[in-house]
Amino acid sequence: MQSQKSSRGIFSALLMLALGALVLxxxxxxxxxxxxxxxxxxxxxxxxxxxxxxxxAVPQTVVAQQTVVVEPTAAPNPEAVxxxxxxxxxxTLWTFWxxxxxxxxxxxxxxxxxxxxxxxxVKWEDHQATFQDDLKNSFAAGTAPDVINLSVxxxxxxxxASKGLLLPLDDKVPESVKDIYFPGLWNEQLVDGKxxxxxxxxxxxxxxxxxxxxxxxxxxxKDGNVTGYEGGAGLKIEDxxxxxxxxxxxxxxxKDKTGAICDIRLTVNDxxxxxxxxxxxxxxxxxxxKCTFDSPEGVAWLQMYVDMVKAGTVDKTILVSDQDRDALxxxxxxxxxxxxxxxxxxxxxxxxxxxxxxxxxxxxQPIGKSGVAGKGGMGIxxxxxxxxxxxxxxxxxxxxxxxSMTEFSKIVPVYPSSPSAYDDPFFSAKPVxxxxxxxxxxxxxxxxxxxxxxxxxxxxxxxxxxxxxxxxALFNNVPAQQALTAAAAKCTELINK
Amino acid sequence: MTKKLSLTxxxxxxxxxxxxxVFILYPALAVFYYSFTDYNIVQAPKWVGFENYQNLVSxxxxxxxxxxxxxxxxxxxxxxxxxxxxxxxxxxxxxxINAFRALYYVPVISGTIAVGIAWxxxxxxxxxxxxxxxxxxxxxxxxxxxxxxxxLTLPIxxxxxxxxxxxxxxxxxxxxxxxISEDLYDAxxxxxxxxxxxxxxxxxxxxxxxxxxxxxxxxxxxxxxxxEIYILTGGLGGILNCxxxxxxxxxxxxxxxxxxGYASAIAMVLLLITLAFSIINIRLLERSxxxx
Numbered sequence: 001m002q003s004q005k006s007s008r009g010i011f012s013a014l015l016m017l018a019l020g021a022l023v024l025x026x027x028x029x030x031x032x033x034x035x036x037x038x039x040x041x042x043x044x045x046x047x048x049x050x051x052x053x054x055x056x057a058v059p060q061t062v063v064a065q066q067t068v069v070v071e072p073t074a075a076p077n078p079e080a081v082x083x084x085x086x087x088x089x090x091x092t093l094w095t096f097w098x099x100x101x102x103x104x105x106x107x108x109x110x111x112x113x114x115x116x117x118x119x120x121x122v123k124w125e126d127h128q129a130t131f132q133d134d135l136k137n138s139f140a141a142g143t144a145p146d147v148i149n150l151s152v153x154x155x156x157x158x159x160x161a162s163k164g165l166l167l168p169l170d171d172k173v174p175e176s177v178k179d180i181y182f183p184g185l186w187n188e189q190l191v192d193g194k195x196x197x198x199x200x201x202x203x204x205x206x207x208x209x210x211x212x213x214x215x216x217x218x219x220x221x222k223d224g225n226v227t228g229y230e231g232g233a234g235l236k237i238e239d240x241x242x243x244x245x246x247x248x249x250x251x252x253x254x255k256d257k258t259g260a261i262c263d264i265r266l267t268v269n270d271x272x273x274x275x276x277x278x279x280x281x282x283x284x285x286x287x288x289x290k291c292t293f294d295s296p297e298g299v300a301w302l303q304m305y306v307d308m309v310k311a312g313t314v315d316k317t318i319l320v321s322d323q324d325r326d327a328l329x330x331x332x333x334x335x336x337x338x339x340x341x342x343x344x345x346x347x348x349x350x351x352x353x354x355x356x357x358x359x360x361x362x363x364x365q366p367i368g369k370s371g372v373a374g375k376g377g378m379g380i381x382x383x384x385x386x387x388x389x390x391x392x393x394x395x396x397x398x399x400x401x402x403x404s405m406t407e408f409s410k411i412v413p414v415y416p417s418s419p420s421a422y423d424d425p426f427f428s429a430k431p432v433x434x435x436x437x438x439x440x441x442x443x444x445x446x447x448x449x450x451x452x453x454x455x456x457x458x459x460x461x462x463x464x465x466x467x468x469x470x471x472x473a474l475f476n477n478v479p480a481q482q483a484l485t486a487a488a489a490k491c492t493e494l495i496n497k
Numbered sequence: 498m499t500k501k502l503s504l505t506x507x508x509x510x511x512x513x514x515x516x517x518x519v520f521i522l523y524p525a526l527a528v529f530y531y532s533f534t535d536y537n538i539v540q541a542p543k544w545v546g547f548e549n550y551q552n553l554v555s556x557x558x559x560x561x562x563x564x565x566x567x568x569x570x571x572x573x574x575x576x577x578x579x580x581x582x583x584x585x586x587x588x589x590x591x592x593x594i595n596a597f598r599a600l601y602y603v604p605v606i607s608g609t610i611a612v613g614i615a616w617x618x619x620x621x622x623x624x625x626x627x628x629x630x631x632x633x634x635x636x637x638x639x640x641x642x643x644x645x646x647x648x649l650t651l652p653i654x655x656x657x658x659x660x661x662x663x664x665x666x667x668x669x670x671x672x673x674x675x676x677i678s679e680d681l682y683d684a685x686x687x688x689x690x691x692x693x694x695x696x697x698x699x700x701x702x703x704x705x706x707x708x709x710x711x712x713x714x715x716x717x718x719x720x721x722x723x724x725e726i727y728i729l730t731g732g733l734g735g736i737l738n739c740x741x742x743x744x745x746x747x748x749x750x751x752x753x754x755x756x757x758g759y760a761s762a763i764a765m766v767l768l769l770i771t772l773a774f775s776i777i778n779i780r781l782l783e784r785s786x787x788x789x
Contacts, residue, residue: 133752139539160539259640261622268733315623315642316642320731321732330621335623460754471737474736
């Protein structure tokens with residue numbers, strides 16, 4: 001009897017342990033990553049890049065590693081612009097979602113780097129859906145990479161820099177090297193006035209238009225000539241709004257004529273930036289102590305979206321989705337009239353819905369009231385306590401130098417952050433595919449990208465407060481002014497915490 | 498007479514205990530410690546005492562998450578009833594019955610994420626099957642944005658959980674059914690029982706161990722629900738936080754807002770709730786075992 005009782009006790013204990021494991025499993029690193037975050041979205045929605053189509057189905061980090069040992073070269077290399085590189089340095093590079101599609105490019109660039117800076121060895125890893133989790137864990141464990149590919153558009157650089165985890169670059173990089181980059185891109189994501197990233201590749205924001213919905217299916221006569229369009233909204237491609245405030249009327253027309261609703265997404269991870277670019281809203285007072293986005297400009301910005309929700313012209317789940325992939329999927333299904341992205345994602349449309357690719361049109365993205373299209377796309381930063389600062393800086397700079405970036409642009413429609421890169425005949429060649437249609441205008445577009453959003457302390461908490469209030473206005477009939485005033489009060493409390 | 502202490506059982510237990518200590522016990526203790534700190538994962542934690550727990554008490558989203566998690570427990574009785582009915586249905590020697598059994602099991606092996614994405618499409622405004630059927634047969638004039646309705650987010654997520662789990666639980670009950678002697682049904686028929694009475698007086702009592710077991714595991718799974726909410730709401734937790742559950746809120750605090758300390762406090766509350774459930778369920782399981 002006693003032993004029965006005790007074995008039951010042991011059984012109970014084991015069962016409790018197993019149940020405890022279940023709880024801990026729930027409390028551990030979640031399955032976030034199960035939602036494939038393939039795209040990177042800038043704070044102004046227009047800079048979206050998908051770099052690896054083939055990895056769509058890969059839910060967890062795929063690590064590609066390579067170590068290449070190269071014999072030193074005798075002659076100085078013009079690409080060796082960083083002095084004092086530590087001999088025999090070994091630096092680790094993490095990229096975001098570039099493997100396996102761009103393995104050859106990354107490996108060849110590393111090989112060229114190691115020839116340029118003999119003796120330096122590079123270990124490369126590509127992290128994907130779990131990039132942010134992996135990086136945070138690596139910082140916590142003291143094993144963070146020396147050189148890190150961080151999104152400027154998503155605000156990752158300032159996030160890590162404000163925690164003291166990145167190396168400030170201004171006093172470590174010669175002026176001649178800084179001058180390689182567009183000034184607007186070098187001066188992005190500043191924290192206390194200091195820059196922490198080498199600007200890397202950028203995206204030209206475009207609208208992909210499903211012409212069957214937007215314009216209609218072409219009516220072809222017996223000679224194969226298009227005589228008109230039927231079944232769509234009957235709109236002209238060239239009439240696509242040039243500014244954000246034209247979207248509500250456009251969506252209403254499309255819904256009235258076709259029943260389709262717009263595939264527009266708020267940048268839910270950085271709503272303040274969206275307010276700045278789209279609504280020209282001043283979000284902080286001059287002294288940075290008070291949140292001021294409950295101004296008439298802020299209210300007007302929010303009211304535009306409230307009106308679209310009330311009119312039923314926008315997909316509400318997409319509007320506040322955390323994942324840009326949701327918006328892309330809707331467009332890929334052929335049910336959405338247009339979708340804002342970068343031309344680099346056109347290849348996904350081509351691969352996953354060739355029919356849609358056949359009736360795709362591309363126009364420039366509408367510009368917000370700030371007149372600035374947005375921030376840059378990707379940057380490369382250096383870990384604050386790297387053992388080999390000069391080697392790490394050299395590697396970050398090398399990947400972002402004109403030659404490396406031009407080679408990258410030739411593979412995928414992303415654009416360099418350096419004016420001189422555009423001297424390459426590739427950029428002046430006539431576009432052939434629709435993916436390249438923005439190439440001729442890319443230099444001018446990229447040159448105007450700028451980070452005009454002030455650094456906001458406790459940004460994630462502030463954004464969550466703003467998101468909660470914005471939802472109250474969008475979905476719970478709270479007046480836009482009231483919602484933003486509540487959010488601004490909370491924001492002021494958070495930034496002074 | 499003294500018993501000689503043998504090391505053998507402990508040696509057999511050692512590998513498992515080591516793994517449990519490293520991967521369960523240590524993290525649990527670490528989470529307990531972090532729940533008293535301000536910790537953002539990338540910087541060293543700062544001791545804040547009971548501040549996280551005090552903040553929990555005054556956090557309306559936490560209470561909403563707690564309520565939603567308890568509401569989610571509704572799936573447990575529904576799952577039990579439906580899977581028993583399904584098991585009874587497929588426990589007949591009909592032609593092709595194995596194919597049906599396999600089909601009901603497909604959602605279980607498909608994975609929550611894949612099924613969740615499919616369900617998003619089902620309920621989609623633009624061309625979703627649900628809207629297509631309802632508009633097609635004239636029940637709706639216009640398609641509805643189902644997942645954007647705060648009142649429907651949680652019920653749709655529950656339906657998804659039920660749909661995914663049904664096949665697995667059906668298999669458990671099917672195994673239980675096949676252990677019930679046919680003689681009992683024959684005797685009941687002789688006594689004049691109808692079909693319902695047979696199931697009520699023979700099948701249900703016969704399945705009691707399985708019912709308790711499934712009540713344990715499905716209620717624990719329900720209270721820890723995350724994937725369904727994440728997928729169906731696009732990572733938002735539902736419009737106006739309508740679908741936020743405890744684990745989702747924990748995730749948001751830890752990995753979105755980088756408040757790992759606060760998230761740890763949520764985890765500790767969740768742990769206590771789960772432990773309470775486990776103790777109740779184990780007691781029921783033991784009682785069920787004794788009554789057999």
